Every structure is written in C-alpha cells, then in structure tokens.
Amino acid sequence: MVAAAAIGVCYYPEHWPESMWADDARRMREVGITRVRIGEFSWSRLEPEAGRYEFDWLSRAIDTLHAEGLGVILGTPTATPPKWLVDAMPDMLAVGDDGRVRSFGSRRHYCFSHIGYRRECARIVSELAKRFGAHPGVVAWQTDNEYGCHDTVRSYSQSALLGFRHWLQARYGTVAALNEAWGNVFWSMEYSSFNEIELPSGAVTETNPSHRVDFDRYSSDQVIAFNKVQTDVIRARAPTHQILHNFMTFHVDFDHFAVMDDMDIATWDSYPLGSIDVFERDLVRKSIYARTGDPDLQAFHHDLYRGTGRGRFGIMEQQPGPVNWAQYNTDAKPGMIRLWGMEGFAHGAELVSYFRWRQAPFAQEQFHAGLNMPDNTPDRAFFEVEELSRDLKMLGDMGTAAPARVAIVYSYEAQWMLREQPQGRNFSYIDQVFSAYRSLRELGLDIDVVGTNADLASYALVILPSMPYVPDAFASALKAFQGTLLVMPRTGSRTRSHHIPDNLAPGPLADLLGIKVTRVESFRVGSAVPVTYDNETFRFDRWREFVEVKSADVIARDGDGHPALTRKVRACYLTGSPDRALMERLFGRLVREAGVETQILSAGVRMRGRGRYRFLFNYGPDPVEVSDYLKGDIVVGGKRLEVGDIAVAREAR
Numbered sequence: 001m002v003a004a005a006a007i008g009v010c011y012y013p014e015h016w017p018e019s020m021w022a023d024d025a026r027r028m029r030e031v032g033i034t035r036v037r038i039g040e041f042s043w044s045r046l047e048p049e050a051g052r053y054e055f056d057w058l059s060r061a062i063d064t065l066h067a068e069g070l071g072v073i074l075g076t077p078t079a080t081p082p083k084w085l086v087d088a089m090p091d092m093l094a095v096g097d098d099g100r101v102r103s104f105g106s107r108r109h110y111c112f113s114h115i116g117y118r119r120e121c122a123r124i125v126s127e128l129a130k131r132f133g134a135h136p137g138v139v140a141w142q143t144d145n146e147y148g149c150h151d152t153v154r155s156y157s158q159s160a161l162l163g164f165r166h167w168l169q170a171r172y173g174t175v176a177a178l179n180e181a182w183g184n185v186f187w188s189m190e191y192s193s194f195n196e197i198e199l200p201s202g203a204v205t206e207t208n209p210s211h212r213v214d215f216d217r218y219s220s221d222q223v224i225a226f227n228k229v230q231t232d233v234i235r236a237r238a239p240t241h242q243i244l245h246n247f248m249t250f251h252v253d254f255d256h257f258a259v260m261d262d263m264d265i266a267t268w269d270s271y272p273l274g275s276i277d278v279f280e281r282d283l284v285r286k287s288i289y290a291r292t293g294d295p296d297l298q299a300f301h302h303d304l305y306r307g308t309g310r311g312r313f314g315i316m317e318q319q320p321g322p323v324n325w326a327q328y329n330t331d332a333k334p335g336m337i338r339l340w341g342m343e344g345f346a347h348g349a350e351l352v353s354y355f356r357w358r359q360a361p362f363a364q365e366q367f368h369a370g371l372n373m374p375d376n377t378p379d380r381a382f383f384e385v386e387e388l389s390r391d392l393k394m395l396g397d398m399g400t401a402a403p404a405r406v407a408i409v410y411s412y413e414a415q416w417m418l419r420e421q422p423q424g425r426n427f428s429y430i431d432q433v434f435s436a437y438r439s440l441r442e443l444g445l446d447i448d449v450v451g452t453n454a455d456l457a458s459y460a461l462v463i464l465p466s467m468p469y470v471p472d473a474f475a476s477a478l479k480a481f482q483g484t485l486l487v488m489p490r491t492g493s494r495t496r497s498h499h500i501p502d503n504l505a506p507g508p509l510a511d512l513l514g515i516k517v518t519r520v521e522s523f524r525v526g527s528a529v530p531v532t533y534d535n536e537t538f539r540f541d542r543w544r545e546f547v548e549v550k551s552a553d554v555i556a557r558d559g560d561g562h563p564a565l566t567r568k569v570r571a572c573y574l575t576g577s578p579d580r581a582l583m584e585r586l587f588g589r590l591v592r593e594a595g596v597e598t599q600i601l602s603a604g605v606r607m608r609g610r611g612r613y614r615f616l617f618n619y620g621p622d623p624v625e626v627s628d629y630l631k632g633d634i635v636v637g638g639k640r641l642e643v644g645d646i647a648v649a650r651e652a653r
C-alpha cells in the first residue's frame with residue numbers, strides 16, 4: 001500500500017470548493033504527505049438518488065491528488081447510508097437494547113445483520129471498484145469506517161433476531177443440543193424450536209450468559225461477514241489493491257483477528273488526548289498526561305494492531321490538536337503531534353495519517369482541529385508534520401519492528417465472557433491486559449500482542465491474561481511452548497458453551513499448571529488481600545482463587561497462607577488479580593529469569609526498536625538525559641530530552 005513509512009492525511013474534497021483542491025494537493029506534497037484517504041462518508045454525493053451515480057467529482061479529486069504524486073486510499077461510503085436509502089429500507093436501521101430504533105441524522109445508522117443493506121453496500125462498492133479499481137492514483141481501499149463506533153456492533157432488530165436464530169441452528173443443529181449447551185433446564189428456559197429464541201434483552205433479570213456470549217459471537221460474525229461482502233467485491237475488480245479498515249481504541253465488540261483474515265493491513269485511529277479523557281479513571285494520571293496522552297495507550301494499540309495485521313499496520317487517523325468528542329477536549333503539548341506520529345513508525349507502522357487536512361467550519365466536528373484552520377491557514381500540527389517528514393528522510397529505510405521476546409495473548413472472546421459474567425464489578429479484562437502491558441513496557445521491553453493462532457516459539461515469556469475458555473488447539477500450543485508462561489486467574493474456568501469444566505478450572509490446562517481451582521471470590525479494592533512475594537508484601541486487589549496444588553511448587557502465598565503463585569516447570573499460575581506493584585515485581589523477575597535484558601524507565605519515558613534504530617519518547621512529566629537510555633549514535637534529538645520530544649539512536653551492528 002505504502003512505502004515503508006508514509007505520512008498521510010484524511011481529506012474531504014466534497015466539503016470544499018473544487019477551486020481549492022489543486023492547491024491543497026500541492027501543499028500536501030510539499031509538507032511531506034504521500035497518502036490521502038478520501039470518500040468514506042460521501043455516499044449522498046456519489047449517489048444522490050437510487051441508481052444515479054455521480055462519480056465524476058471523485059474522479060477529478062483523485063486525478064488532482066494523483067497529479068501531485070499522492071496515493072489515494074479510497075474509503076467505501078457504507079458508514080453513512082443516505083436518507084433516500086434509509087427511507088426505502090427503514091428496517092435496515094439498527095435497534096438499541098432499549099428497543100429504540102437508531103435513526104438517521106448522524107452516522108453508522110445500519111444493522112450489520114440486514115441482508116438488504118449488505119446488498120446495497122455490495123452494489124455501491126462494486127460501482128466504485130469498477131470505476132476506480134484500475135485508477136493509477138488509487139493505492140488502497142478502506143472498508144466502511146470504524147466498525148462498532150458509537151456502540152453499533154450489537155443490534156436488537158428483527159433482522160438480527162432472524163439472523164441469530166439461523167446462526168444458532170447452524171451452530172447447534174438441534175434445539176435439544178442448544179438447550180443442553182446453554183443449560184436451559186435451569187429456570188425452565190428450555191425451547192422447543194429455534195423460532196422461540198429471542199435476543200438477550202428485555203428479560204426480568206439476568207439472561208443466560210451462554211445466550212449472551214453466543215449473541216456476542218453472532219454479532220462479531222456479522223461484522224466479519226459484512227466486511228467480507230466488500231472485500232470480495234473490491235478484490236474482484238481491483239486485485240492489486242490493498243484493503244484495510246480503521247479500528248479503534250480499546251474496542252472489543254468484534255474479533256479483529258477474524259476480520260483481518262480478509263484484509264491486508266490493520267490500521268487504527270489514534271486519539272491520545274480524547275482517549276485519556278474517556279478511558280483513564282485515575283484523576284492524577286489523567287491530569288499529568290492530559291496534554292500528552294497516556295505513555296502506553298498508543299503503543300499498546302500499535303502492538304495489538306500489528307498483531308492483528310500479522311505484522312502490517314498503520315495509523316489511519318492521528319489526532320492533530322483538540323478533538324470534539326471527549327468530555328473535555330484539551331490541546332496537545334507542542335511536539336506531541338510529531339511524537340505520536342514517530343511513535344507509530346517506531347512500532348513498525350507503514351502509515352501515519354493525520355485527521356484531518358482542514359478543520360470543518362460546519363456540522364458536528366467544528367471544534368475538531370486539523371492540519372489547517374477553517375480559513376486555510378496552517379495550524380500548529382501542520383508544522384509538526386513537516387518536522388516529522390524531515391525526521392523520516394533522515395532515518396531512511398527503517399526496516400521492520402524489532403522482534404519482541406515477550407508476548408501478551410489477547411482474546412476478544414475472553415473479554416466477552418468476562419463481561420457477560422464478571423462476578424466482581426471491578427473485574428476488567430482490558431484493565432488487566434493494559435496493566436500487564438504497562439508493567440512490561442516500564443521495563444524497557446519491546447512487546448508483541450498476539451492472538452491464539454500466533455506462533456509462540458520465538459518468545460522467552462508469554463503472559464496469558466484471564467481467558468475463561470481455552471480452545472483445545474491453543475491449549476496444545478501452550479503445552480508445546482518452551483519459554484516461561486504466566487497464566488492469570490480465571491483462565492480455563494469455562495467451556496466453549498460457558499459451563500464450568502468437568503474437572504473445574506483451569507480446565508484443559510490442569511496438567512500443565514498442576515493445580516485445581518476450588519473456589520473464587522471477588523472484592524472491592526479497599527478489601528485487598530496481602531500477598532508475600534520476594535520478601536515483600538503486595539496485594540491481590542479484586543479477585544482471589546483458592547487452589548488445590550496437585551503437582552506444582554508454591555512460590556508465593558497470600559496473607560491467609562493460600563497459594564498465590566504456583567509454578568510447574570515453566571508454567572506459572574497467579575491465583576488472584578495482582579496490584580500494579582506485584583505485577584511489576586513479578587514480571588520483572590520472570591523476564592530476567594527468562595534471560596531477557598531489561599532497563600527500568602522513568603515515569604513517562606518509553607522506548608521501542610525498529611530495524612537498527614532505537615526510539616526514545618518523553619511523555620513527561622520531566623526532561624531526561626538521552627544517554628541514560630540510548631546507546632549508539634544519536635541521529636534525531638540532542639543530549640537532553642524535553643517533555644514532548646523524541647530521540648533516535650542508530651545501534652551499532
């Protein structure tokens with residue numbers, strides 16, 4: 001799709017007079033941009049009424065960009081079906097779990113299960129691919145826009161209901177098998193036909209978790225099928241073009257690994273300041289990093305999406321200044337626009353594309369900054385992008401992301417299962433994964449975030465966060481793995497149908513770990529359980545398990561004398577949710593025992609390797625000395641690293 005490291009921008013030619021386009025394209029090229037994403041919300045301009053296509057303007061826009069040597073990533077417009085289409089097919093609208101129709105007037109107003117809407121998508125995408133599939137200016141396609149944004153994966157429409165019943169029939173064959181799998185004898189929930197099954201909402205109290213987890217799986221499968229309709233059409237007409245989608249921050253409602261089976265490159269939309277405002281619960285941290293973003297959040301997603309993209313990823317939308325959608329929309333500290341971009345490249349991104357070229361003076365996103373102000377004066381981000389492009393020239397070919405020795409296994413299904421039966425209000429899969437990631441990264445490590453299909457052979461240490469259902473193939477891979485394995489609580493505690501396994505947790509990992517979990521408890525953070533490890537006292541802060549040790553060593557015990565950490569050969573099991581201090585101490589020891597070199601980093605200083613380069617980023621709060629962290633020739637930056645600045649060293653071979 002792109003050069004090894006390209007700078008891009010999101011552009012909406014349909015928002016501006018055509019007389020501006022040529023100048024826009026020239027200035028894009030001059031600032032160092034080589035890729036432009038366009039078109040993803042333009043259906044009402046591409047097809048103002050059913051069957052009347054108006055593609056000439058888009059063709060002229062692509063020609064104009066192409067004339068400046070810019071490669072176009074063409075977005076399919078399916079996130080914004082036009083009014084005439086919605087009116088012709090009103091049942092294509094999604095329905096919330098409150099039973100209300102999610103109407104026209106913003107975006108993403110469609111139900112993934114609606115077959116008629118899928119056909120309409122196939123039609124418009126096919127027309128676009130017919131027209132632009134061989135255009136030399138188009139280098140790649142983006143399907144739709146941010147699947148799942150605005151909580152749109154699960155829809156409770158009639159189409160979803162009928163689709164779900166079919167899906168269940170295909171999965172279980174007979175309704176008796178479904179009753180068995182869901183345990184419907186409980187509370188007399190048995191069905192005598194698939195047609196009796198409803199969507200899991202509107203019941204008096206909690207619906208059956210097996211029912212809900214299957215609905216999560218079904219809903220995820222609809223996103224995959226919806227996307228495949230488009231990739232099939234594009235591949236037929238534009239076989240040489242790359243296809244991608246722009247994923248989001250901490251979004252878990254569909255299986256991104258599965259979507260990527262039909263795609264070439266995973267991209268994601270990185271909004272560091274919007275994200276810290278939305279996701280950070282610790283108010284002190286939120287304020288320290290309000291203008292820089294969390295030092296690990298961007299990196300986590302780079303590593304996750306590089307994992308989903310089997311090594312290929314990029315940033316499709318990079319925040320350029322204040323956004324419009326968080327509760328509070330802070331401005332970025334000077335330097336951060338360049339830093340975020342470079343950090344993406346350091347993690348192996350092929351593309352960092354800024355959102356958007358020019359701030360829109362109308363409609364919903366008027367407060368959202370761009371590279372240019374609404375009056376077309378360059379904004380601060382413009383100059384930072386210019387600087388980033390000079391940095392890139394200096395670095396030349398950076399190669400690929402340095403191989404990591406440590407991996408975290410990530411599972412969307414684990415997240416659904418834990419969400420559907422959390423058992424402790426504060427138990428959060430994402431919190432656990434992200435804390436694990438942060439603890440490892442503070443040790444200066446390069447990390448991979450991988451799915452259950454990844455080849456684990458090259459890792460010295462694998463962390464397996466809570467994964468209730470461990471598929472057989474993955475259990476075998478874990479048994480064959482030769483490095484150190486740390487398994488976190490709740491793993492193997494459910495079957496695929498969401499039952500407790502016959503042999504209790506950790507189910508298929510019982511022999512590997514040499515333990516059996518006999519009881520669990522959850523608690524408020526205030527009532528933490530002390531854990532003695534490494535001659536110090538730490539805590540389990542939300543969850544504890546009581547285990548029977550069959551054939552493992554007990555490495556640490558909790559304050560009541562119960563095993564807190566066990567180890568059988570190379571496989572360790574933690575029986576509770578560790579606080580940050582315990583995670584850091586334990587991971588540090590495991591990493592060093594596994595023979596991986598570490599380097600303790602101060603608060604907001606982070607590192608990443610790509611090819612022969614090592615990158616250093618300062619998220620704050622204080623300046624640091626570069627020589628404390630980097631060896632080799634410094635090719636970008638000076639001796640001192642200010643907050644919001646970057647340094648890059650070329651390592652001696």
Ligand code: GAL
Nearest residue numbers: 145146149269317323355368
């Ligand atoms: C993204 C979206 C863009 C734009 C942007 C604003 O979620 O893909 O279209 O709305 O947010 O930050």
